[in-house]
Amino acid sequence: MRDVAVVGVGMTKFGEIWEKSFRDLYVEAALAAIDDAGVDRLDSMHIGCMTSGLFVGQEHVGSLMADYLGQKNLAASRVESACASGGLAFRQAFIEVASGMSDIVMAGGVEKMTDIGSDGATYALAAAADQEYEVFHGATFPGLYALMAVAHMEKYGTTREMLSAVSVKNHHNGAMNPFAQYPFEVTKEQVESSVMVASPLRILDCSPITDGGAAVILTTVDIAKKLGKPIIKVIGSGHATDMIALHSRDDITTIKATMVAAEQAFKMAGKTIKDIDFAEVHDCFTIAEIIVMESLGLYEPGKAGEAVLKGETGLEGSFPINTSGGLKSKGHPVGATGVAQMVEVVKQLRGEAENGRQLKNNPKTALTQNMGGSGGSTLVHILEVA
Amino acid sequence: MVGIVGYGAHMPRHRIKVEEIAKVWGADAPSYKKGLMLREKSVPPPDMDTITLSVEAAKNALKRAGNIDPADIGAIYIGSESHPYAVKPSGTVVAEALGATPDIHCADYEFACKAGSEAMFVCLGLVKSGYIKYGLAIGGDTSQGAPSDALEYSAAAGAAAFIMGTDNLIAEIQETHSFMTDTPDFWRREHEFYPQHAGRFTGEPAYFRTTMGAADAILKKSGMKPRDFAYAVFHQPNGKFPMRVGKMLGFTKEQIEPGWLSPTLGNTYSGASPMGLTSTLDIAKPGDMILMVSYGSGAGSDAFIWKVTDRIDEVRDKAVRTRKLLDENLTYVDYGTYAKFRHKILKNE
Numbered sequence: 001m002r003d004v005a006v007v008g009v010g011m012t013k014f015g016e017i018w019e020k021s022f023r024d025l026y027v028e029a030a031l032a033a034i035d036d037a038g039v040d041r042l043d044s045m046h047i048g049c050m051t052s053g054l055f056v057g058q059e060h061v062g063s064l065m066a067d068y069l070g071q072k073n074l075a076a077s078r079v080e081s082a083c084a085s086g087g088l089a090f091r092q093a094f095i096e097v098a099s100g101m102s103d104i105v106m107a108g109g110v111e112k113m114t115d116i117g118s119d120g121a122t123y124a125l126a127a128a129a130d131q132e133y134e135v136f137h138g139a140t141f142p143g144l145y146a147l148m149a150v151a152h153m154e155k156y157g158t159t160r161e162m163l164s165a166v167s168v169k170n171h172h173n174g175a176m177n178p179f180a181q182y183p184f185e186v187t188k189e190q191v192e193s194s195v196m197v198a199s200p201l202r203i204l205d206c207s208p209i210t211d212g213g214a215a216v217i218l219t220t221v222d223i224a225k226k227l228g229k230p231i232i233k234v235i236g237s238g239h240a241t242d243m244i245a246l247h248s249r250d251d252i253t254t255i256k257a258t259m260v261a262a263e264q265a266f267k268m269a270g271k272t273i274k275d276i277d278f279a280e281v282h283d284c285f286t287i288a289e290i291i292v293m294e295s296l297g298l299y300e301p302g303k304a305g306e307a308v309l310k311g312e313t314g315l316e317g318s319f320p321i322n323t324s325g326g327l328k329s330k331g332h333p334v335g336a337t338g339v340a341q342m343v344e345v346v347k348q349l350r351g352e353a354e355n356g357r358q359l360k361n362n363p364k365t366a367l368t369q370n371m372g373g374s375g376g377s378t379l380v381h382i383l384e385v386a
Numbered sequence: 387m388v389g390i391v392g393y394g395a396h397m398p399r400h401r402i403k404v405e406e407i408a409k410v411w412g413a414d415a416p417s418y419k420k421g422l423m424l425r426e427k428s429v430p431p432p433d434m435d436t437i438t439l440s441v442e443a444a445k446n447a448l449k450r451a452g453n454i455d456p457a458d459i460g461a462i463y464i465g466s467e468s469h470p471y472a473v474k475p476s477g478t479v480v481a482e483a484l485g486a487t488p489d490i491h492c493a494d495y496e497f498a499c500k501a502g503s504e505a506m507f508v509c510l511g512l513v514k515s516g517y518i519k520y521g522l523a524i525g526g527d528t529s530q531g532a533p534s535d536a537l538e539y540s541a542a543a544g545a546a547a548f549i550m551g552t553d554n555l556i557a558e559i560q561e562t563h564s565f566m567t568d569t570p571d572f573w574r575r576e577h578e579f580y581p582q583h584a585g586r587f588t589g590e591p592a593y594f595r596t597t598m599g600a601a602d603a604i605l606k607k608s609g610m611k612p613r614d615f616a617y618a619v620f621h622q623p624n625g626k627f628p629m630r631v632g633k634m635l636g637f638t639k640e641q642i643e644p645g646w647l648s649p650t651l652g653n654t655y656s657g658a659s660p661m662g663l664t665s666t667l668d669i670a671k672p673g674d675m676i677l678m679v680s681y682g683s684g685a686g687s688d689a690f691i692w693k694v695t696d697r698i699d700e701v702r703d704k705a706v707r708t709r710k711l712l713d714e715n716l717t718y719v720d721y722g723t724y725a726k727f728r729h730k731i732l733k734n735e
Contacts, residue, residue, distance in 0.1 A: 018591050117585055195417045 001098040004234045005224040006383065008037020008217035009343040014331030015181040017211040022056045022112035023068045029213035029336070030069050030108055037217040038227050043102035044075035046092040048085030048109035049335035052078075054124035056112050065108070075102075082128030083284060085109060086214065086338025087370030087379030091237050093218045094381075103223060108215035109336035121209045125334070128373040130245035142206055142285070144246050144374045146198035149287035152253045153200070156302030158290065160200060164191040165308045166286035167204050167328055173315060174325020176357035179340075181210050181331030205286040210331035214339035216346065221386065230350045236271065236382030238264030244376040255375035258295040262369070265380040273297045276382070277363035278320040278348065280341035282371045283327050292369055293321065296380075315357060323348060323357050338370035338379060349385050388514045389558040389692070391454065391551035392701070394446020395664040395708040396439050396526075397544035397651065400429040400717050402724045404539055410721045411534040418539050423625025427652025429724050430528040430543035436466045437476045439526045439545035439657075441483045446705035447522070447547040448484065452554060456485040459549070460518025462492050463508055465501025465525045465656045467574070467581075469494050480524070491518070498572060499621055500682025501525060502546065502656040507688050509550040510559055521550045527655035532580035533730055540624050542652025546660035546708075556701060557667065557676070557692040561608045565600035566686035573683070583683075589627070592685050597621065597631045600687035601679050605635075608691055612636040616674035616694075619645035619662035621681035623653045628662075637677075644669050645678075651712055656682075663692075665708035672696040 010032025012025050020028070026047065034042075047065055052058045062076035081088040086109030093107035113121050126135045129144060152158045168188055174180040186204055194204040224231050238261035243249050249256065266272055273296060281296070283289035293304035298319060307313060313321040324330045324344035327337060345366035347353045364385045371378040403426045408415035419425060430439070448456065462477045469476045477492040495501040495508075502525010509521030526545025531537030571592035574581035584592075597620060605611065612618070618637045620628035625648045632642040645662030647654075654661055659680040666676055674694040681687045725731050 016586060016590075018587060114585075114587070117582075195414050 002100055003221040004094055004097045004218055005221045005386065006216050006232045006234065006342065006346050007219050007224045007227055007229045008033040008039065009346045010036055011179055011214035011340050011343045012212050013179050014210050014212035014333060016114045018114065020211070022052060022058055022110065023064060025112060025211060025213035026065050026108060026110040027068050029110070029215040030106060033106065033215035033217050037229065039104050039217060039219070041104060042071055042074055042106050043104050044096060045071070045106040045108065046089040047076065047078045048087070048089035048338055049078050050080060050082050050085050050111060051124050051127055052112070054127060056115050081377045082372030083282070083334045084338055084370045084372035084377045084379050085335040086340065087368070087381070088239070088338065090216065090338060090342055090381060091239055091379055094234050094237050097218050097220060104217065104219045106215055106217050107339055108213065109339035110213040111333035111335040112211050113209045113333060114211050118209065133245050133247070141374065142198040142201055145285040145287055146201045147246060148252050148291065148374070149200055152287060152291060155253050158302070158305045160192065161188070162290065162305030162309055163200065163205055163286040164188045166283060166289045167191045169308065169314055170283060170322050170326040170328040173323050173357055174329025176355040177325045177330055178354055180325045180329050181208055182329050183325070201285055201287070207284045207327035207332035210333040212331060212333035212336050212340070214336045214343050216339055216342045231386035232346050232349050233384050233386045234381060235384045236265035236269030238262055238380040240264070241377045242375055244373060246374050253291065254301065255291055255295045255371065255378065257375050257378035258292055258369055258371060258380065261378040261380040262296050265382050269382045271365070271382060275365055276367045277361065277365050278323060278359060279367040279369065280322055280324060280344050281369040282337070283322055284332060286328070289321065289326070296369060315359065320359055323353065323359060341368040341370055345383055349383060387555060387558045388510055388550065388552055389555040390548050391520065391554055391556065392447040392449070392451025392549040393547065393556065393664050393667055394443045394450060394705050395544065395546045395661050395711060396442035396446065397711050398428050398430045398434055399715050400431055400719050400727070401426045402429050402719050402721070406721050407539055421626070422539060423629070423649055424539055424652065426650050427540060427542040428544055429719055429727055431727055434543065435470045435528055436464070436468050436526050436545070437470055437479045439528070439543065440464055440476065440480045440524045440547065443524060443526065443545040443547035444480060444484055444522060447549050449705040450556065450701040451549045452701070454520060454549070457489070459486040459520045459522050460490060461509060461512055461521040462486060462490055463495055463505035463523055465495040465497070465505045466527050467496055467498060467501065467655055468528045468530065486522070497686060498683035499623065499655045499658055500680040500686055500688055502660045503680035503688040506548055506550070506660065506690070507562060507564065510562070513550045513552060519551065523548045523550060525656035525660040527657055529653060529655040530580050535580065537581065537583065540653040542654050544651060544654035544657040544661050546657050546664045548660065554697060555695050556697050557694050560691040560693050561604055563600055563604040563607055563689045564686065565596055565603060567596070569596065569685040571683045571685055588683065592683060593623065593627055593681055594631055594634070596685045596687045597679050597681050598634065600689040601635050601677070604689040604691060610691065614675055615641060615677050616670065617641050617644055617666045618677040619659050619666055620679050621659045622646065622648035622662060625649040647708070647712060661708060667694065667698065668702055668707040668709065670694045670698055672698055
C-alpha cells in the first residue's frame with residue numbers, strides 16, 4: 001500500500017440552502033477542495049450520498065456531478081451507507097490511491113434535504129433503518145436513539161444533564177464555525193425546555209435537517225509533497241457493519257460496528273486511543289456522542305457522560321470532541337457528514353480552524369467516526385500530520 | 387385626493403384555544419404558543435362564510451362612510467382563498483345584499499393572503515382614474531388548515547371592508563408599492579381541501595423577503611422613515627412574524643400593537659392585514675401616518691401609506707370597533723364542535 005495524504009478540503013455553508021440545488025452544493029464544495037489542493041486533474045471521484053432519490057428524485061449521482069464539475073468521462077461513483085456514506089466515500093478513495101490504481105481521487109459527500117417537507121425527510125431518513133421490522137412498526141431515528149438513551153440511562157445512570165452538556169458543548173464550538181447551520185450557543189436550560197421529540201430526546205438533542213456538500217482530495221504522499229501542501233496522512237481506516245435493526249443487537253448501549261471499525265483503524269495505524277489528540281464523532285443525537293466515546297474505548301462504559309459534564313471533551317479539555325460543532329450545531333446533510341468531519345480535522349491539523357476554535361495544543365493525530373443508521377455501519381479514520 | 391371613505395370589519399364570536407387543538411393531536415401546546423405567539427383563533431360557525439363575513443364588514447364600512455348611496459358603488463372586489471363557490475362570484479351576493487346592483491363591476495380576487503389588499507389597490511386606482519365614484523374592497527376568509535398541521539393552530543375567519551372614494555376621506559392614500567416574485571411557499575390545488583406549505587421556507591425567503599421588499603421600496607419612494615409613522619400593520623400569519631418583520635424594519639412594538647390581532651384572532655388570510663388596518667384606524671388620530679404591508683404566498687406584498695384625516699374622530703364609533711369584536715362576547719368551542727363547524731367530520735352521504 002502506498003502512503004496516502006489529504007491535500008485539499010472544501011465545503012459549503014451548511015443549512016437550509018434554498019437558493020442552491022443538489023448539484024450546486026456538490027460542485028461548490030468540490031471546486032473549493034480542488035482549489036485548496038491545487039491539483040489540475042482528478043483520476044476518479046467517490047460521492048457519499050444517502051438518498052438523493054427520496055430527497056430530490058435524482059439517482060445516477062456520479063455522472064451528474066462529474067458532468068457539472070466539468071470532468072467529462074471521469075470515473076465517478078456514488079457510494080451509500082446511510083449517514084456514513086461520506087465516510088465510506090473517503091475510504092473508497094483511500095483504498096484506490098493506496099492500491100496504486102489512481103493517484104488523485106476526490107471523496108465528496110452531498111445531501112439536499114430541504115426540497116421536501118419534514119415528514120418526507122423523516123421518511124427518507126428512516127430508510128436507513130430496517131423497513132420491515134422497524135419502520136413499518138412506526139420507528140423513526142429519534143425513536144430508536146431514544147431507546148438507546150433510555151437503556152444507557154437505566155444501565156449506567158446517565159443523566160439528562162449529561163445529554164444537555166453534549167448539546168451545549170457542540171453549540172459552543174459550532175458558534176465559531178462559519179460553515180455551521182446553527183452557529184449559536186445554547187444553554188442547559190434551553191436544551192432542557194426545548195420541544196420533546198422522543199423521550200428523553202428533545203429537539204436540542206437532535207441534529208437538524210440540512211443541505212450541504214463537502215469534498216476532500218486524496219493523493220500519494222509523494223504527489224502531496226510536490227504540491228507543497230501540509231501533509232496530512234491517512235494512517236488508519238476501519239469499516240464495519242452490524243445488525244441494521246436495533247432489536248437484533250446484543251447490547252444497545254454500545255455500538256459494535258464502531259468498536260470493530262476502531263480496532264481495525266488503530267491496528268492499521270499502530271496506535272491506540274491514547275495516541276489520538278482529538279476527534280470528530282457522529283453526534284446525530286446527544287446520546288450517540290456519549291455511546292460512541294465509550295465504543296471507541298476513550299472511556300469505560302458508563303463513564304463518558306460524566307467526562308462531558310466535566311468538560312474533558314471541550315475545546316480546552318484533555319480530548320476535544322466535535323470542534324466543528326458536530327452534527328448538532330454544524331448540521332447533518334447525511335451524505336456529506338463523513339466528509340465534513342475530514343474537512344474539520346484537516347483544518348485543525350493544519351492549524352487553520354476559524355474564529356478561535358483552533359485547538360491550542362498543536363494537535364498531531366485525529367480520529368473521525370461516522371456511522372449509518374442506529375449504528376448499522378461505521379467508518380473510523382485516523383489522520384496524522386506527517 | 388383618493389382614500390378611504392368608510393371601513394369596517396367582522397369576525398365570528400367563536401374561539402378555540404391552542405391547548406384544545408394540541409390536546410387532540412398530542413402536540414406540545416406551550417411550544418406552539420411560544421413559537422407562533424398564538425393563544426387562540428376565531429372559528430366560523432356553520433352559518434358563516436366569506437360572503438356573510440363580507441356583507442357584515444361592508445355594512446360597517448357603509449355606516450362609517452355616512453350617507454353614501456350604495457348604488458354609487460361602481461366596483462366590488464372581494465379577495466379571498468375561501469370563496470364559497472369555485473365558479474360563481476362572491477361579490478354578486480354581497481353587492482345584492484348591500485343594494486349596490488346592477489350598475490357595478492364585480493370580480494373575485496385570489497392571491498393567497500394578499501387578495502384583500504389587491505382589491506384595495508385596484509379600487510384606489512379606479513377611483514383615482516375617475517372610472518367609478520366609490521369602490522368597495524373586501525378581504526375575508528374562512529381559512530383552511532389541515533387537521534394536525536401547524537396551520538390548524540392559526541387558520542381563522544374574519545373580514546375587513548373599505549370603501550374607496552375621493553371626498554369625505556377618513557384616510558388619504560399617500561403612496562403604494564407592490565412587490566412580487568414567483569416563490570412557491572404555500573399552495574392549494576383545485577379539489578384539495580387544505581393548503582400545503584414548505585415549512586420554514588414560508589418564512590425567510592418568502593414572507594420576510596417579500597414583506598421587507600415592499601416595505602423598503604415604499605419607504606424609499608416616500609422618503610419616510612419608520613419613526614415618521616404612528617403605526618404599522620403587517621400581514622400576520624401568526625403572532626411572531628409581524629412583530630419580527632416590524633423590528634427588522636425599525637418599527638417599535640408600540641407602533642405595531644394596535645393592528646396586531648393575530649395572537650387571539652389567528653390568521654384570517656385575506657382579511658389579516660386589512661383587519662389590522664381597521665383596528666389601527668379605530669384608535670388613530672388625525673394626521674397620523676400608517677404603513678400597511680400585506681403578504682400573499684406565491685408570493686407578493688402590497689404596501690400602502692395612509693394619512694388619517696380629521697374625519698376619523700366623527701366616524702370611528704359609527705360602527706363596532708374591531709377590538710370589541712375580538713375581545714368581547716366570546717364563545718369557546720371544543721375540538722369536536724370546531725371539527726363539526728369546519729366540516730372536518732365527513733359523513734358518508
